[in-house]
Structures are given as structure tokens and as C-alpha cells.
Amino acid sequence: MSISDDMLMAYADGEFDKPEFASERNAVEMAIASDPELALRVERFRSQRRDLGSLYAEVLEEPVPEPLLNAARAQPREAATVTDLAQARSAKKASGAASSVAGTTAAAAGKLRPWFAIAASVIVGVLVGHYALVSQGAGPIAVNGASLLAQSSLRQALSDQLTADQSHTAAVQIGLSFRSKSGQYCRTFTLEQREPLSGLACHQGADWRIDALAPAETAGNAGTAYRPAVSALPAAVRAAVEDQMASEPLDAQGEAQAKRAGWQ
Amino acid sequence: MSHSLSQVQDQLVALLPRLRRFARSLTRHHADADDLVQTALERALMRLEQWQTGSRLDSWMFGIIHNAWIDEVRARRRRDRVLTAQEAGEHIADAASEAPIQRLSLQAAFEQLDEEQREAVLLVLVEGLSYKEAAGVLNVPIGTVSSRIARGRESLEALLGGREGGLR
Secondary structure, eight states: OOOOHHHHHHHHTTTTOSGGGHHHHHHHHHHHHHOHHHHHHHHHHHHHHHHHTTTTHHHHHSOOOHHHHHHHHSOOOOSOOHHHHHHHHHHHHHHTOOOOTTTHHHHHHHTTHHHHHHHHHHIIIIIHHHTTTTGGGOSSEEEETTEEEEOHHHHHHHHHOOGGGOOTTOSEEEEEEEEBTTSOEEEEEEEOSSSOEEEEEEEETTEEEEEEEEEOOOSSSGGGOSSOOGGGSOHHHHHHHHHHBOSSOOOHHHHHHHHHTTTO | OOSOHHHHHHHHHHHHHHHHHHHHHHHOOHHHHHHHHHHHHHHHHHTGGGSOBTBOHHHHHHHHHHHHHHHHHHHHHHHHHHSOHHHHHHHHHHHHHHSOOOSOOHHHHHHHSOHHHHHHHIIIIISOOOHHHHHHHHTSOHHHHHHHHHHHHHHHHHHTTTTTTTOO
């Protein structure tokens, strides 16, 4: 049995210590017993591993910053909702903890946030009223307590419409679909009407909960944009997407699968 | 569930130095690393029910940090499209100035590795996870972990000019 460098490395890393790898272990040990060159390779891997043990030793020795200790001890929050996010942000600001990983770029991104934070209350009072979205319960959006739920044509489009075969003339255009950090499926949409609205809806129970809503960008072709890039969405919606997206957007196949699974 | 919340939180506190080290190796930036750990802690506490009692809490947390970093890198890319090049450039310069100019130490050499290699090397060679455990954290096949470690090791040797051990 010839011994590859990968096998020597795995041996040095203790990968063959388990009984099920006894034959690999034997093979390596026989080989290094008869070939000093191989024995040196193994020793080299081991010494590299020993040296790396001191990597960032200073980080281990530093006292852990207070905000992290507090974060580890914090009471778990409920899955992110519009209100919770806004609260979490102001709480974070109040505690003086850095509010985002992004350092300088966070400051710029932060410019998007106030919009989003006020969106929940503003949506109900202004947008919904202005756009007559909840006219006698027949519009695309229903108000349910503090949350907004998709209904009628919007609900149907969110549940049924795949971007791969949606018509450019459909009254609701679906944009990105993705899994949120709390594991829900979310989709961005644009309501094509005289004054188009874009938003983000996440599937919750049997409903689509509207997490963000704002007048669509009027970048000329916004109304007919097919699968708009995140950057083509209104800032409030884009911020919500960035906050919630856990991984890459779904591709056509992923979307079809999610639909078959009832967006669960 | 055999662990109470406060017991798990005790374990999290005990893990913090290692979580900070992993985050530091990913971000190569002090403040970014701590923000990343903070994000991961919040996410972990929000979905504690997804952690299977009996499985390693450290591996689970490494996985959450890994995913949070992927999100962060993606978000930065999206933001950078919006930002002016100047603003984006400031951040990069800021990160670079953190690293003192010095002869190539093991740490400096490590920071030259690409992100995938840094993660695999740190989890296996520094944290002592098995290839299989690291594969679980990174959500890749074991063979991928093994080849990232092999490439990482080669690069380190090359960067340090075979100084370590001095055998060749």
C-alpha cells in the first residue's frame, strides 16, 4: 500500500486513532518504520500542529469584553420581527455595544435603518391608508393586530408564483426568495399598481407576514424589473432583507422545492 | 432537555475565549471579531432548541459563527455596491493597519491564508476538532476539510520558508 502525504497528515492529526481506522494506521506505521523520510514528514506535521497551538494565544488570555459576557447571559429573544429588531438595535445602542460587525460600513448601512425602524407604525397609518390596501378587507394586505398579513392576490402570488415562470404583466411580481435566520421562507414582492409598492413577506404558520413595505423605486423600469437585485429594492425593504437573509437566495429549483413543501 | 438555560449560558461563557479566537482568525480584526461573536451568541440563544443536548456546544457555536461570518461577508458585498469606493476603502485600510508590520510570524503567515484554509486549520489544528467534526461545522465533506488543511499547511510552510522544524 503506497502512503500518500494526505494519509501521513491524517495520521499525524490523529484521524486514524479510532479502531475503525486500524488498517490505515498499521499501513502508515509500517511505512514510516521503514522509511525515515516518511517519519520526518509525520514529525513535521506534528510540530506544525504544536506550533499552531499558540496561535492567537493573546486572545485566549485577554479578559472577555463585558458586552460579550452580557450577550451570553442575555434572555433569549423571540425570532426577529420588525419591532424586536428596532428594540434590539436601540438596546444595543444604549448598552454602548458595537451595533454591527461591519465597523465603518455599518455606519453607512445604518443610514438605511431609521426608515425600517419606523416602517412598522408608518406602514399601517400612511401607506395602507394612502394606497387603500385594506379597503373593506378586499385589498392585498390585512391588518391583524400589530402585524400585516398578505391576503387575496398577494397571498396567492407569494404562495404560488415562481419567478421562473411569472408573467411580466402579473399584478404581483416576486423578486428574491430566501430562508430567514429564523428558518422561515421569505420573498420580496412588488405590487404593480398606479403607485407600486415593494415589500418583504415571510411565511409564518399558514400566513405571509409582511415585514417591510415601501414605495417601489422608480428607477424607470422598477415596475417591470424581473427578479430585481437587492439593491433595486427600496432602502427599507433592502434593510429588512439584509437583516433576515440567512443564506444565498433560492434558485429556481430551490424555489420550486420550497413551494412544493408549502413554504414550511 | 437536561440542561437549564443558565447551565448552557455558563458553558457559553466558558467558551467565549475560544469563540473569540475563532472569530478573530476569520475576521483578522479585533472589533469585528467581537461583534461577530456577539451576533452568534444572540442567534444561538434565539434557537437554543436546535442544539442537540449531548452534541458538542463548541462545534455548534463554531458553526453559528461560521454562518454569521458568511452572512456578514455577503452583506458587506451588497453594501459595498451601494457605498462609494472611498468609504469601502477606508474600512479595508483600517483592517490592514491593525496588523503591525513585522517579520512573518506564524500568526502573520496564518493570516495570509485564504479564509477557507484559515477556518479548517484553526478548527482542526488549533481547536483539536476531528476532520469529521470540522466538516460538520463548515458544512462541507470530510475530504474538503482534509484538502483545505493540507493546502493550508503547505502555504504556511512556504510562507515561513520551512523555518518550523527546519527539516527540509
